[in-house]
Amino acid sequence: MFVLVNLKAYAADAVGIATTAREVSEESGVRIAVAPQAARLAAVADTGVETWAQHVSPVEHGSHTGSTLAEAAAMAGADGTLINHSERRLRLADIDGALDAAERAELETIVCANNPAQVGAAAALGPDAVAVEPPELIGGDVSVSQADPDIVEDAVAAAEAVDDSVDVLCGAGISSGEDLDAAGELGAEGVLLASGVAKADDPRAALADLVEPLS
Numbered sequence: 001m002f003v004l005v006n007l008k009a010y011a012a013d014a015v016g017i018a019t020t021a022r023e024v025s026e027e028s029g030v031r032i033a034v035a036p037q038a039a040r041l042a043a044v045a046d047t048g049v050e051t052w053a054q055h056v057s058p059v060e061h062g063s064h065t066g067s068t069l070a071e072a073a074a075m076a077g078a079d080g081t082l083i084n085h086s087e088r089r090l091r092l093a094d095i096d097g098a099l100d101a102a103e104r105a106e107l108e109t110i111v112c113a114n115n116p117a118q119v120g121a122a123a124a125l126g127p128d129a130v131a132v133e134p135p136e137l138i139g140g141d142v143s144v145s146q147a148d149p150d151i152v153e154d155a156v157a158a159a160e161a162v163d164d165s166v167d168v169l170c171g172a173g174i175s176s177g178e179d180l181d182a183a184g185e186l187g188a189e190g191v192l193l194a195s196g197v198a199k200a201d202d203p204r205a206a207l208a209d210l211v212e213p214l215s
């Protein structure tokens with residue numbers, strides 16, 4: 001299972017969480033990545049943790065003020081990027097353009113989607129993975145894998161029907177090892193989570209609890 005910790009724009013200690021994530025990953029053998037704000041990519045990558053951008057813009061080098069250039073994210077140390085997160089939605093053509101940009105910069109890609117139909121459409125664009133995150137469960141206490149198991153299973157089926165080489169992750173409300181276990185049982189290859197770690201009093205304990213069933 002792949003665990004991607006999205007720090008969003010939370011007032012979290014990005015470098016502290018990244019360092020902890022690297023240590024917990026090494027101790028447990030579980031693949032854990034951290035997605036900080038674009039301006040903190042280099043600081044997070046310097047900790048040695050697998051580092052992901054939260055977004056890249058569908059642009060090439062040129063006159064694109066305020067964009068997040070995929071090449072710049074890669075130079076800062078990003079290994080991959082989220083695209084079309086629920087809080088950073090893109091139009092279809094821009095998802096396609098952002099995937100092209102990420103591919104040019106050799107970033108691994110996860111395209112986020114609200115539901116299984118969108119997962120199928122996202123899988124058709126050829127990302128490395130897709131992630132289903134029901135917006136109404138994001139930031140809540142109940143995990144998608146417990147509250148809406150069907151949506152995870154349907155997302156796995158939708159992606160498989162289009163391209164079985166595209167992995168499916170799920171996210172929203174994931175905070176415990178039990179949630180992670182349930183996601184895996186439903187066919188997900190990994191989870192995206194944010195508040196469960198970024199807002200935790202003890203991010204190390206939160207991450208350790210999360211990966212416990214896998215270690």
Ligand SMILES: O=C(CO)COP(=O)(O)O
Pocket residue numbers: 006085133137138139140171172173174192193194195196
């Ligand atoms: O949006 C998410 C991860 O990208 C999920 O957020 P929460 O883990 O806070 O529900």
